[in-house]
Amino acid sequence: MSMTLTAAPAPSRARTVSAWSLQILLALVFLVAGGAKLAGVPMMVQVYDLIGVGQWFRIVTGLVEVGGAVALLIPGYAGLAALWLAGTMVGAVIAHLVVLPTPAAPAVVLLVLTATLAWLRRDQTLSLLGRRR
Template sequence: MSDILTPSPAPSHARNVVAWSLQVLLAVVFLVAGGAKLAGVPMMVEVYDLIGVGQWFRIVTGLVEVCGAGALLIPGYAGLAALWLSCTIRPPCAR
């Protein structure tokens, strides 16, 4: 009975390592993707021409991804950054 009333233990060290590893991996992925958009990699330019939204949207998306990648690495902003970055993934996945 006393087990029910005891507080749950803090997250394990292994869980923290896995969480940080995933955050760093996702930050690198979004940094590379956003950097490619900002650098004007020909494939990215072609994709945004095909979509028809204009090159300004490529720049905005690149900035969102690069800023979100940085925010993923700041503990207080990681959850908000994940939500922010999920908005950049949602439109292409909806098709």
């Protein structure tokens, strides 16, 4: 039995433009949010005091967000970065629902947007993992 690998069809222009637009938007959002955490903006310090795990977690979260934002802009890594940030947003949604007195809506919106980008860039992620569609 012979197996022939064929290249997946190239994504449509609309899908590519949509993905890049979403990547740029999310990169800006996560750079600002992660930067605020790393800079120790008083509101972020208060939020992490309420969460109760310590300020070290604010720094780690800021590094995760800034690193994810940068990776969103590196061709070929956007899908993986979107998965990384979606996982971070799952944690944020849980924190808002369980601990924080503020609405979870912004975190939910970011979760939906990062998950959408992960889906749009799924071929890239599969390629990085050594799997072809």
